[in-house]
Amino acid sequence: MSEGVVWLTIFVLSVFVGIEVISKVSSTLHTPLMSGANAIHGIILLGAVIVTGTAESTLAIVVGLVAIVLAAINMVGGFVVTDRMLQMFGRRKPRPRDAERTEP
Amino acid sequence: MPTWVQLVYLGCAVCFILALKGLSGPRTARLGNLVGAGAAVVAVSVPFIYLDLDHVPLMLAAIALGSVVGLIGAQRVQMTQMPQMVALFNGVGGGAAALVALLELQHMGAATPAFDLVATAFTVVVGSVSFSGSAITFAKLQELMTSRPVLFPGLPVAFGGALLAAVALSVLVVLDASLALGVLLGLVGLGLGVLLVLPVGGADVPIVISLLNAFTGLSVAAGGYVLGNVVLLVAGTLVGAAGTFLTLLMAGAMGRSVANILFGALRGGSTLGAGEASDRPVRSAGPADIAILLAYAERVIVVPGYGLAVAQAQHTLRELVEVLLARGTKVDYAIHPVAGRMPGHMNVLLAEAQVPYEQLAEMDDINGDFKQTDVVLVVGANDVVNPAARTTPSAPIYGMPILDVDQARQVVFLKRSMRPGFAGIENELLFDPRTTLLFGDAKDTLGKLLAALKAV
Numbered sequence: 330m331s332e333g334v335v336w337l338t339i340f341v342l343s344v345f346v347g348i349e350v351i352s353k354v355s356s357t358l359h360t361p362l363m364s365g366a367n368a369i370h371g372i373i374l375l376g377a378v379i380v381t382g383t384a385e386s387t388l389a390i391v392v393g394l395v396a397i398v399l400a401a402i403n404m405v406g407g408f409v410v411t412d413r414m415l416q417m418f419g420r421r422k423p424r425p426r427d428a429e430r431t432e433p
Numbered sequence: 434m435p436t437w438v439q440l441v442y443l444g445c446a447v448c449f450i451l452a453l454k455g456l457s458g459p460r461t462a463r464l465g466n467l468v469g470a471g472a473a474v475v476a477v478s479v480p481f482i483y484l485d486l487d488h489v490p491l492m493l494a495a496i497a498l499g500s501v502v503g504l505i506g507a508q509r510v511q512m513t514q515m516p517q518m519v520a521l522f523n524g525v526g527g528g529a530a531a532l533v534a535l536l537e538l539q540h541m542g543a544a545t546p547a548f549d550l551v552a553t554a555f556t557v558v559v560g561s562v563s564f565s566g567s568a569i570t571f572a573k574l575q576e577l578m579t580s581r582p583v584l585f586p587g588l589p590v591a592f593g594g595a596l597l598a599a600v601a602l603s604v605l606v607v608l609d610a611s612l613a614l615g616v617l618l619g620l621v622g623l624g625l626g627v628l629l630v631l632p633v634g635g636a637d638v639p640i641v642i643s644l645l646n647a648f649t650g651l652s653v654a655a656g657g658y659v660l661g662n663v664v665l666l667v668a669g670t671l672v673g674a675a676g677t678f679l680t681l682l683m684a685g686a687m688g689r690s691v692a693n694i695l696f697g698a699l700r701g702g703s704t705l706g707a708g709e710a711s712d713r714p715v716r717s718a719g720p721a722d723i724a725i726l727l728a729y730a731e732r733v734i735v736v737p738g739y740g741l742a743v744a745q746a747q748h749t750l751r752e753l754v755e756v757l758l759a760r761g762t763k764v765d766y767a768i769h770p771v772a773g774r775m776p777g778h779m780n781v782l783l784a785e786a787q788v789p790y791e792q793l794a795e796m797d798d799i800n801g802d803f804k805q806t807d808v809v810l811v812v813g814a815n816d817v818v819n820p821a822a823r824t825t826p827s828a829p830i831y832g833m834p835i836l837d838v839d840q841a842r843q844v845v846f847l848k849r850s851m852r853p854g855f856a857g858i859e860n861e862l863l864f865d866p867r868t869t870l871l872f873g874d875a876k877d878t879l880g881k882l883l884a885a886l887k888a889v
Contacts, residue, residue, distance in 0.1 A: 333548065336658055336666065343654075343667045346450055347674025353457040356770050356795065359777030362456050363679060364519050365466055367646055368473075369449050370653045370672040371522070373530045374496070375477050376660050380536040381495075382486025389536055390488055394495045396532035401499025402506070403526035404477075408470040409507035410518055415463040417512075417784040 361414045368407025374400035438483050439663070441475065446667035448472030453671060459790075476664050512785050513742045516774040517574040520567045520642045527563025527649040530556055530656050531619055537659050541610040550610055552655040554603040557615055559652040561622025562629065563645045569630040570638050570645070574774065582634035582698035592628040595621055632698040636816060636830070639775045640683045640694050647676025679776070686770040688822070688832030697829075715851070715863055717870040720878060723845055724885035726869070730807035730843075733757060733764045734799065736836055737783065739773050740813020740849065744875035747786035750812060753883045754792070765794045765802075767809075767836050769817035796836055806841040813847065813875050819860045828858055844868045847878055 330338075354362050377400045381393025448468050455465015477496075480486060503522070510518045534556035541550060572578045602618040626645075633641050650672025657665025684691045727733060735754060741747055757764050766788065772779035783793060794802075803809065811818055818838040821828040838844055839862050846863060848870060862868055871878050 339663065339666055340654065340658075340670055343670035344674045347453075347671040348678050350450060350453045350457075350671075351675040351678045353454070355457065356777055357780040357793070358456050358459065358462060359679065359682075359770075360515060360773075360775045360781050361462060361466075361777070362453070362675070363643055363646060363775065364515070364522075365452060365456060365469065366650070366672045366675045366679075367519055367523050367526070368466075369452065369469060369668050370526050370530075370646075370650045372449075372473055372476060372665060372668045373526060373533060373653045373656060374473075374499075375480065376533045376653075376656050376662065376665055377529055378477060378486070378492055378496075379480050379484070379660060379662070380533050381492055382480065382484060382488060384488070384536065389539060390491070392532055393536055394488075394491060396529045396536070397492055397495040398499040398502070399525040399532070400529035401496045402503040403522045403529065404473055404503070405500040406503030406507040406518075407522045407526075408466060408473070409504055410510060410515070410522070411466050412463060412470075413507065414512070414515070414781050414784075415459070415466055417781065418459040418462065 358418070361411050361418075364407060364414065365411045368404060368411055371400055371404025371407050374404050376400075434661075435483055438479055441479055442662070442664045445472040445476040445664050449664075449668045449671060453675065512782055513739070513774075514575075515778065515781065516639050516642060517571050519646070519775075520570045520574065523642065523646050523649055524564045524567025524571065527560045527567065527645070527652060529560075530649060530652040531558075531560030531564060531622065533656055534560065534652075534659065535612065535615050535619060537656075538606070538610055538615040539612050543609075545610060547607055549659055550607040551603070552658045553610075554606040554615075554618060556652045556655045556659065557606075557618050558599050558603060558622040558625070559648050559655075561619045562626035563649040563652065565623040565626030566630045566641065566645050566648075567626075569627055570642050573630075573638050580635050580638065583631040584698060588628065588632060592625070595625045595628055599625055629695065633695060634698060636687070636771070637689075637694045639771075640680055640687070640691070642775070643676055643680040643683060644691070644695075647673050647680060650674075650676055683771065683776050686776060686834065687830070688834060713864055715870050716866070716868065717872060720871065720881040720885045723869065723871055724882055724889055726808055726843060726845065727757060727762075727810070727882075728760065728886060728889040730762060732802070732806045732808075733762055734802065734806050734809045734838075734841070735764065735766045736809060736811045736814050736818055736838060737766060737768070737772065737779055738812060738814020738817065739778075740815075740847075741875050742773060742779075742782045742813070744813065744877075746812070746874075746876035746879050747782055747788070749876055749879040749883060751783075751786050751788050753879060753886065754788075756883065756886050764792070765799060766792055767796065767799045768793055769796050769814070769836055772814060772817055796834065800837045803837045803840040808843045808845060809838045809841040811838060811844065811846045812879070813849075815848075815860050816858070818862065819858065820862055821858060821860070824861075830858065838862065839865070842867065846870045847875055848872060849874060
């Protein structure tokens with residue numbers, strides 16, 4: 330298999346995995362889903378580090394550092410904000426009133 | 434690339450899939466997100482270990498700076514402002530992808546395979562579109578500019594021209610890779626993003642955020658191909674697929690096509706709506722009357738909307754519902770899929786107020802109940818209960834599935850004023866004889882209602 334075809338295979342399979350996984354997400358969690366997916370593409374930080382770490386001209390270094398800052402904001406902010414949202418779904422401390430509740 | 438690095442990257446890619454998979458239930462969601470974050474940290478650390486990188490201190494400082502900015506933003510943002518925040522994070526990600534591709538372009542030349550150049554040009558243009566488009570959606574949601582569609586006479590021509598220029602420049606980049614052409618392509622992409630989002634108005638903006646999220650994902654994936662990095666390819670593709678799927682889902686929840694959302698305003702201007710208050714007579718009442726109405730109802734459904742969240746009244750509403758439940762009334766919250774500013778946004782806002790899950794009913798599950806409901810309490814929602822979605826083909830929300838509030842015996846609207854909602858159209862239900870209005874800030878009126886109800 331040529332290298333191009335390997336990449337294409339990974340790409341196509343990832344599309345299917347993406348759709349398969351997302352279609353299982355309940356609509357209750359669509360906002361955290363959008364934000365979580367957003368955080369994941371912040372992995373471009375990895376690309377930014379690689380290109381900046383091999384940059385030679387001053388301009389390229391500066392541009393690369395800007396890319397790193399932006400990507401880090403995307404990644405760190407995205408994961409933290411998603412966690413903040415999900416934390417609220419998690420906390421289900423029973424309140425005293427819950428016991429009195431009666432279904433008619 | 435050493436084998437161990439490739440294996441670590443594979444593991445990280447799997448963790449990203451698990452992160453999204455975790456979101457299939459609230460119980461596993463938080464763990465999934467942490468797994469994703471952990472994988473991201475590992476993946477980013479790897480090149481520092483196996484590559485002999487230059488400028489390491491500078492890069493670490495840049496990562497620290499970005500992390501602090503992201504962290505502070507994420508900690509400070511209010512839950513009501515979540516759509517803006519997502520737009521902003523998405524935009525900077527897109528910008529980063531475009532810059533990375535530009536730097537890659539520097540090393541490319543005649544010897545570079547054509548497909549690499551295509552992928553690079555794609556990343557530059559789509560990343561730029563995502564960056565500027567997200568900036569405009571942010572400005573619209575943050576009300577730095579009007580949230581209504583912005584149109585000017587030459588807009589379709591300008592958009593078409595920018596699109597053609599982007600394609601032409603991409604072809605030129607592939608034929609003769611140069612940084613100057615790449616920069617030009619990026620600038621055209623920025624213009625394209627602005628022109629794409631300007632004509633989108635009001636309630637459609639969040640759908641565009643989701644679409645731009647998918648764009649950033651795809652540009653990251655293309656960047657991964659160029660860099661020969663499997664984590665970027667898989668992660669970007671996952672986000673691209675997820676974003677596209679979610680965009681279609683949201684468009685479906687609003688009964689519209691994505692093309693109509695993006696370009697509808699260009700064709701007809703029907704998404705402009707009225708935007709002005711009506712002076713037709715309505716029936717309004719004070720908190721005491723409404724409290725009596727609620728107190729003697731057997732079945733009550735609460736329809737929360739964005740107005741509730743803006744007034745920070747979700748806690749007071751929960752208390753009110755608890756009092757009703759204690760009296761033996763059957764009460765549920767009816768949640769429209771696009772209540773709030775984003776799909777699922779209302780669930781987040783109510784979760785913040787610690788409303789128990791069991792009381793939250795989704796539209797399809799509860800729509801049949803309205804016929805047997807004594808009182809529906811609509812708090813700060815308008816568009817999602819507007820019967821015009823069924824009856825008025827010219828309305829911008831026509832075709833959107835709505836909550837069938839109009840079938841209930843009594844409807845109470847808690848509203849600040851008669852101004853129309855986010856979609857900018859009047860709600861006929863407000864003038865219905867079965868409807869009572871209670872004017873005022875949601876937190877204030879709910880507080881009074883709560884006090885009155887306790888006194889009944």
